Amino acid sequence: MPPTIPLDTIYTTDEAAERLRVTRRTMIKLGRDLGSCSMIGRQYFFSERDLLDIWQAQRAMPTSSQGRAVNVKGLLSDVRLQRSLVSLSQKKRRRRQ
Structure with missing residues (x-):
């Protein structure tokens, strides 16, 4: 038997929402939009990793003291990497002429 x-x-929607200090509805929307939740029937469940992914996706872009965006070279979070890969792999809509 392989090691487990x-x-x-695992958190319920209410527990996860309380932990991130958002509403229940916002928690479900973020989880579904980012693919960071599990559904069993009509119930949503969030793992610790899901909450970390949602939190990382909501981080603000850094700014300098002059209010301009600062280019920070760093690693992409899993969620942002997934978003960029999805946007790159989607077909572009053709414009009607």
């Missing part, structure tokens, strides 16, 4: 990987803590 322990499962993270």
Whole structure:
């Protein structure tokens, strides 16, 4: 029998929303939009990793003291990497002429 990987803590929608200090509705919307939740029937569940992904996706872009955006070279979060790959792989709409 292969070794099992322990499962993270699993949160209900209400618990996850309380933890991130957002509404229940916002929690579901963020989870669905980012693909960072699990559904069983009509119930949504969030793992610790899901909450970290949602939190990382909501981070603000850094700005300098002059109010301009600062170019920061760094690693993309898993969620932002997935978003960019999806946008690059989607077909472009053709304009009507």
